[in-house]
Amino acid sequence: MKKTSWLLKALVVLLAVSGLGSLTQVQAADTGNSMAVPLSLDPIQNRYQINKNTYYYDLQMKPNTETKLGLKLANSGDKPLTVQVQAIAARTSDQGQAIYTSLSTNYDSSLKYPLPTLIDLPEKYQKITIPAHQTATYSLPLKMPAKQFKGVILGALLVRPNLKTAAKSGITNKYAYSIAVQLTNGIDETPDLRLNTVKVQHDQVQTNVLANLQNYKAALVRKGTIAARITKQGQNRTLKSLAVNRSSMAPNSNFDLKIPWGAGAIAPGDYTLHLTYTSQDPLYTKAKTWQFTKNFHVSALEAAQLTLQALHIPWWVYLILVLILIALIVLIVILIKRRKGGKARDKDA
Missing domain, CATH: 2.60.40.1820 (Immunoglobulin-like)
Known part of the structure; x- marks a missing residue:
């Protein structure tokens, strides 16, 4: 496990330089407790890997080609660990950063081939249990688009442990890890x-x-x-x-x-x-x-x-104002009717 931990640290440095967020740790709160999750990810080298030294899936394949993404998951904890594996498309956050952890399927109109449509995840991967102090290997079938494309398809494999720890503030922490997946036919494209x-x-x-x-x-x-x-x-x-x-x-x-x-x-x-x-x-x-x-x-x-x-007025204040307005309208209507009724009686008299 020491070797895997060293590789994960090296990967974080690599991604900071390259812009590929192959491994991202996500927490709702209390970042300092990240090591509480006894999970390690290790991608298995693929035959279509372009650069053998990168610690993420960087594959160049022909159209309609099929392969399997091998993934090792290691549980270093003393208890069984249940995780869920998902494929996601890379997105840009509202902070202007490419991210590899978003579960949203609201894709950009220019995205023809979202990564989740190319990886056929078995239903059993919705709930994987890794025994304590064990390493398990999984295969994820991938098929390239039938038509040739320019540029890259970018996304990630997201692994979410079913592990929650209560923070002192009362917020529940949720953890997730991802390894980037980059696919290409070998035809360059320039961003615009x-x-x-x-x-x-x-x-x-x-x-x-x-x-x-x-x-x-x-x-x-x-x-x-x-x-x-x-x-x-x-x-x-x-x-x-x-x-x-x-x-x-x-x-x-x-x-x-x-x-x-x-x-x-x-x-x-x-x-x-x-x-x-x-x-x-x-x-x-x-x-x-x-x-x-x-x-x-x-x-x-x-x-x-x-x-x-911007005034942050609660909704119930608006409700009270509306009720007061309605009450004033009703009161005015009643007063007008009474006044008309009084004039009519004066005429009759």
């Missing part, structure tokens, strides 16, 4: 970006301008930086800005870059987003830069709604 939409939205903390950035090519964007700023339309004075010093984008993915507006209200009007994405990837002879400019409008109604959301 576009800015889709710009909108204003309020989360639980503040108002944000969301810029949806898309990498619509089957290639990984690495060593990226982002510079974004917002101005009034037709003006140059920067109202809000954001700098991301480290970014990467998964192939055929998109994400909402969140530019904080702050707790203050946003005024109705016309605005312009200026966004620059720069990649220092050695793939390019010099830095590759994408520049985008997009106008967006904030209506008076939208600004009012955002302001109310």
